[in-house]
Amino acid sequence: MNNKDFLLKLSQRSGNELDATSRLVESVLHSMVDQLQDGNSVVISGFGSFEVKKKMERISVNPVSHQRLLIPPKLVVGFKPSSSVKEEVK
């Protein structure tokens, strides 16, 4: 399912115009990302939680050239499905 289908379906379900739906989705995602950037985790009950994790710096070795690289620390978004969703999907 791509973004177009997703918006279409959502607009049908929520009874909003497609335009309004996309604006709303944008707003939701924007506030979510805002929170994530602040280091907060976003928990959507019945779906899962999004959170930012810090990956520490590490050394990786290129298996071909054996060149060693120091990979700097970075922040990544992680998603953890809620246990109910996990069970549903299983």
Next chain:
Amino acid sequence: MNEKVSLQDLAAMVADDCKISRKKADQFIRDMFDVILEALKKEKYAKIKGLGTFKLTEVSPRVSVNVSTGERFEIQGHRKITFTPENKLKELINKPFAHFDPVILNEGVQFDDVPDDIEKDIEVELEEPITPVEEVLPLVGSVPEPSKEESIPEPEQPFTEEPVVPETAIEEEPETPEPVVEEVLVNEPIEAETKEEPVVEEPVEKSKITETKEESMLELNPEPSVKEDPVSIPPEPVTLMQKKKKTPWGWIIGILCALLIIGLIVWLLVPKKVKEEPYEIYVPEKTTVSPAPTDTVKQEMSAEVNPSQPEPVKVETTAPQTVETPKPVIPASPQSTTSSLKTNVVKETIADTLEYRITGLKATYTLKEGETLARVAANFYQNRRLWPYIAKYNKDILPNVNRVVPGMVIRVPELAPVE
């Protein structure tokens, strides 16, 4: 920081943002994630712009062991949801650390600042690859690496120096004016001799050699901006280019640059080494003497013992000429060649295809800076190859012919051909 933002908090924010009621916003968010979940269940795939991709992936069954009881049991195959954030989102989230770049580590870098748990990982990682790394290193070392570029030219220097000398010596061949004169006189031995010839000349024609070396270097490495500042300029392009490498071109250019640098180093060292060079080079010459044809050697011996020389005559001294012409032509036509020589050439050029005996003192000569016996021979006999006679005549003051000191007064013998 590190707070949990619930759906309700999110709804409040969205309500503020879009000026809708909280209830509506709450409901909308629920709907939104419901739709995603449904799509996932149905199509196993949902791509949300601005967030990322959710996927349902199959996990195949696998056997695990109960840690406490040691019992084996199978974890059943199941499906799970994976989420891959969009690149845009990744960048947004990673903004605080965006300025970091991966760093290439050199050998022997300590990991004091890296946390313990990671260091363990590193040790585990390194345990296996570390031996291959060292095995590969020599290979890598021969090819210039960006980081060790400065240390590499040094180890390479010793073995490249030697090849460089013959290179230039060979290239010099066509330029030396001497062989041309002799070619008229002696046709056969020239080829054999010219190979050794330039080597003998090297100290004498120091300036020439440096020139030719420079030329040859330019020929070898087709790169601009060498002549202006040969020492300081080349290193910079090397580093720049080698940082950009990744393609074989980068390597090739790097190797060329390394050769250029080595060549320059050798070239800079040549003036200092000149005095030592003949020493190294004459050694093989002497060794080649021993397997010389015995008949000519015997002739020499008899010839040289006869003319009442008090010193023990060594074959070596005259060998360089006679040995190289091992054909029986020598005794056959000595007269004709000398006669033609004296008639043709106005200068008293003495051919080196003949044997000579020392008849007396011709002159004394004070050696100047950078001069060799070969040059003295060239001055007095118009033939640099006759230097061994001078060496022999001066044996008492010149124990080592390869180490002549400027200011030394040497005696130049008068030579007469042996009949």
